[in-house]
Amino acid sequence: MTPPPTPKKPERRTTPLSRERIVDAAIDLLDTAGESGLTFRALSERLATGPGAIYWHVANKSELLVAATNRVVSIALAAQKAGQPGAIHDVALGLYDAIEKHPWLAPQITAQLSHNPTGPVTILIFEDIGRQVSALDVPASSWFTATTALMHYILGAAGQNAANLARARSLGPDADRSAYMDTVAGAWKQLSPEDYPFTRAVAEQGLDHDDRTQFLAGIDLIITGVTAGPPTA
Amino acid sequence: MTPPPTPKKPERRTTPLSRERIVDAAIDLLDTAGESGLTFRALSERLATGPGAIYWHVANKSELLVAATNRVVSIALAAQKAGQPGAIHDVALGLYDAIEKHPWLAPQITAQLSHNPTGPVTILIFEDIGRQVSALDVPASSWFTATTALMHYILGAAGQNAANLARARSLGPDADRSAYMDTVAGAWKQLSPEDYPFTRAVAEQGLDHDDRTQFLAGIDLIITGVTAGPPTA
DNA sequence: ACATGATTGGAACGCTGTTCCACACTTGTT
DNA sequence: AACAAGTGTGGAACAGCGTTCCAATCATGT
16 A cells, blocks of 8 residues: 555565574475475575575574474464363364474474473473363372373374374375374284284284374373372372 | 414404494494484594495494494393283383483484384384283273373483483583482573463472482373273273 | 405595675664 | 764585495405
């Protein structure tokens, strides 16, 4: 509605290269080209600049990865209501879906849990899961254990699922997760019955083909443990 | 007792550079110099050879990491007896100790769970944990969920603990885990009570200073969930 | 004594994250 | 209107990485 040709603000240039734009491009690159696809040269090209310019806005690659992770996690956890029944499912599925959409996320989060336990990503997730745990009817003494157990299960299982999906897709666009799980079960059935009786037995009974149901079963298992048996603190 | 100078077997040369020796050196390098310390050049130097020679015995770095992981995990899980009460604790602590001794192990295992779900490391761990689960008095339908939950918790929690330990050591040789946990709790107490009520509450009540007890509490929590509440399959 | 094939180790290639610096552009002051 | 200052840019250059290549060496069968 106001298109005079360069009036007062000549608009520095087309899209002036901000930290936000860099993080956006980084996330896009990670999603499309994978973890190893994020390089400063590829990023430069996509942003139509040189590698040096990026370093004006971002200290190094590590900080860039933290920022990208933080952004995605924040969005995933943004819309949560506390205290409601099934609220843990919402938080868990929020992370689950984010990790499925961004397969690089799970390794990144676990790496940041290790390298920076007081960092924003760590606290964001811990707080969000923990809030649902504290709404459960359990003594405060088991909060930490319960939250930790849930967090590790969510990140591990969701990461595993995302990896399975990515692998299934790489085997051909027609093959879905279901077909891929059959492949895995098939491989497991080849194992020696003497050395690997359990894995074979599980393979025989068939792997679950509904990933979300399987994931939530694990969540419920832990919740059951939390509410059923605090061993008298 | 038999020191004739080079009798029949002149002994090719001092230590002829086998795949086993390479893996040994790699593990040593990972333990002492960390994940980023394992390079083919450092490895060459330690083995008194060139980078090219290593490639005769090992296809690439990825395969070398798989072999190193496999070796350490195999040893950690070697002495396990099935079916005994508390056997899950033994398996869990076996992995826990191995990860504490080799801080690079947890990230490696989770990466291999993703990249190669039918690989030896994956199956080794899954089988060993699962065997203890199947000895529990639960229906076979919950075996997969229970084993998965335990596996992810063990790897996540043990990895976190190892990272904490490494971090504590890097802050000074006198500081132990206990002092480090106080540091973390201190940082958490600085958080805004409005945005992070749960994390603050947990920090106030103090973090557990006995890492193994804390770890086993999580294991027991999951086991309780497994035995108490299969929600009527 | 020779030929063969299994090993070795150093040089070289392409890639990475990162640093450096000469250049443009915007802005505030005269 | 002209200039100084400082913010932002982008391309060149560096060290180090995994990996490949190949001429030289060793152990061995003939």
